[in-house]
Amino acid sequence: MKKEPIGKLISYIHRSSQKILAKRLAPHGIGSGGQYSFLKAVLHSPGINQDQLTHKLKFDKATTARSIKQLEQSGYISRTPDPNDRRSQLVYPTIKAKQFAPVLQSILDDFNQRLVLHLNKEEEELLLGLLHKIGRSIESDDEPQG
Template sequence: MNKESIGKLLSSAHRQNQKRLGKMLAPYGIGTGGQHSFLINVIRRPGITQEQLTQELKFDKATTARSIKQLELSGYIERKPDPDDRRSHLLYPTDKAVQFWPELQAILNRNNQLIARHLTKEEENRLIGLLQKLYFEDE
């Protein structure tokens, strides 16, 4: 049996997921590259810094900066000077982001349903467990 590599399959699944999410989020001015992940974290933790986002989401600093800038231009995030560190800014969700939050959750839930549409609930839970095991293995 010809078995495809795990890395190739994960990469392909990731690209397909990003493409689908991009189409679902484009009408709201949210692009690909994990912008929704940054927005989620700013909504959940108002006052978070870019540095904290970079570390927690495991993106590089340039990706974080680009995503935050785009979310700011789209009206979802605002930066405020950090009173404890003049070189740093704290990130806050705007009213637009807070109002969009339920819709974003619905889009992400719909995307997860599409990803798992051919799996049984047992297979879905097993896949989640296996992927978590792979992801956290190198921590």
């Protein structure tokens, strides 16, 4: 049996996951590009700035700016100038975001359950451990450039 490239499988799972999540989140005004990741981060760390979000979520600055702008237009976040750095803006969840948080978590929990539907608990734990190992092996190359 021919061995399939791990990167190809991870890429396929990622693309498929993003399509499914985009379809489930679209009725709530949350688009693709990982917007839900930004919303979760802002809900978890109110007052975080865009540079911190970029670093924390490992997206590029353009994706962060685009996602934050779209979430703001959808009424999920608000931005205020950082009193310590006028060039920076602090990002806060709105009441709409706080009310939506349990729905978002439910969508993500349901999706994660779907991902491991055909695994037993031991296989799920093993998979998590292996994925963390793979993640650590590429972290040094994953640092933002420039």
